[in-house]
Amino acid sequence: MSYTVAKGNQRVDPDQVAEAGKIPEGVVDLRSDTVTRPTPEMRRTMAEAEVGDDVYGEDPTVNRLERRAAEIFGKEAALFVPTGCMGNLIAIKVWTHHGDEVICEERSHVNLYELASMSAIAGCMPRVARGEDGILTWKQIEAVIRPKIYYDSQTALVCLENTSNMAGGTVYPTAQVEDICDHAHALGLKVHLDGARVFNAATALGDDVAHMTRKVDSVMFCLSKGLGAPVGSMIAGAKAFIEGGGDRCGGPDRTGKVAGATAHRS
Numbered sequence: 001m002s003y004t005v006a007k008g009n010q011r012v013d014p015d016q017v018a019e020a021g022k023i024p025e026g027v028v029d030l031r032s033d034t035v036t037r038p039t040p041e042m043r044r045t046m047a048e049a050e051v052g053d054d055v056y057g058e059d060p061t062v063n064r065l066e067r068r069a070a071e072i073f074g075k076e077a078a079l080f081v082p083t084g085c086m087g088n089l090i091a092i093k094v095w096t097h098h099g100d101e102v103i104c105e106e107r108s109h110v111n112l113y114e115l116a117s118m119s120a121i122a123g124c125m126p127r128v129a130r131g132e133d134g135i136l137t138w139k140q141i142e143a144v145i146r147p148k149i150y151y152d153s154q155t156a157l158v159c160l161e162n163t164s165n166m167a168g169g170t171v172y173p174t175a176q177v178e179d180i181c182d183h184a185h186a187l188g189l190k191v192h193l194d195g196a197r198v199f200n201a202a203t204a205l206g207d208d209v210a211h212m213t214r215k216v217d218s219v220m221f222c223l224s225k226g227l228g229a230p231v232g233s234m235i236a237g238a239k240a241f242i243e244g245g246g247d248r249c250g251g252p253d254r255t256g257k258v259a260g261a262t263a264h265r266s
C-alpha cells in the first residue's frame with residue numbers, strides 16, 4: 001500500500017514513513033520546516049503559559065502574541081490561527097463573495113494544496129497565471145482579470161506567495177509587490193499575501209516585513225515555518241479585516257493558547 005505523505009505527490013510505503021520519523025543522531029532533517037519538535041524549554045513554556053478565553057479576548061498570552069505580530073507587520077491587528085491553510089482561507093473568505101475569482105500563481109499553495117478550500121468553503125474559482133519562477137508581474141495578473149460582463153464571474157482578489165514554495169523559495173522584489181498592489185487597488189481588487197515563509201524572504205532581501213507588506217491588504221505567516229514554533233500561523237491586516245475574519249472561520253482558537261505561548265517564546 002502507498003499514499004501521499006508530502007508535497008509533490010511523493011508516494012511512499014507507510015512502513016517507510018515510520019522509518020523516516022527516526023532521524024539518526026547528528027543528522028538534520030531538512031524534508032520540511034514543519035518537522036521541528038518542541039524543545040524542553042518550549043514544552044515548559046507551554047505548560048506554564050498564562051491562559052484565558054481567547055474568544056472573549058481574555059487570553060493574555062495570545063493577546064500579547066497578536067499585538068506583537070501586528071506591531072512587527074505594521075498592521076492594525078493580527079489573529080492567531082492553528083494553520084496557514086486556515087489563515088489563507090479566512091483572508092479569501094473575507095475579501096470575496098461566492099462566485100468570485102481569485103488570481104494566483106499556478107504553483108501556489110492556495111491553488112494546489114489547500115484541499116480546494118477556496119472553492120469548497122469560500123465558493124471562489126482560482127484563476128491561475130504562470131509567473132517566471134513562481135513570481136507574478138502585474139502584466140501577467142492583468143491578463144487574467146475578468147472583464148466586467150454580467151455573465152462572467154468577477155475577479156475580487158489577487159493572492160501572492162512570498163516566498164514561493166513550489167518554485168523553490170523564490171522571493172518577490174518589494175517594488176513588484178507594491179506595483180501589483182497599486183494596480184490592483186486602482187481596480188478595486190484586494191491583495192492577500194500568503195507569507196508562510198515571508199521572514200525567509202525578508203532575510204534574503206535584507207528588508208523588514210512591515211516594509212515588504214505595507215501595501216497588501218492582508219498577510220498570513222506561519223510560526224511553524226522557519227520560526228521554530230511547532231504549530232500555529234497568524235494573519236494580519238486592518239482591524240475590520242481581523243474582526244470580520246476571525247469568528248466567521250473559527251479563527252480565534254480557544255485551544256491554541258498553549259501553542260501560542262511557544263510561538264511567542266520562539
Ligand SMILES: Cc1ncc(COP(=O)(O)O)c(C=O)c1O
Pocket residue numbers: 082083084085086088109110161163165194196197222224232233
Ligand atoms: C506557501 C504555503 N502556504 C500555506 C501553507 C499552509 O500552512 P499549514 O501547513 O500551516 O496549513 C504552506 C505549508 O507548507 C505553504 O508552504
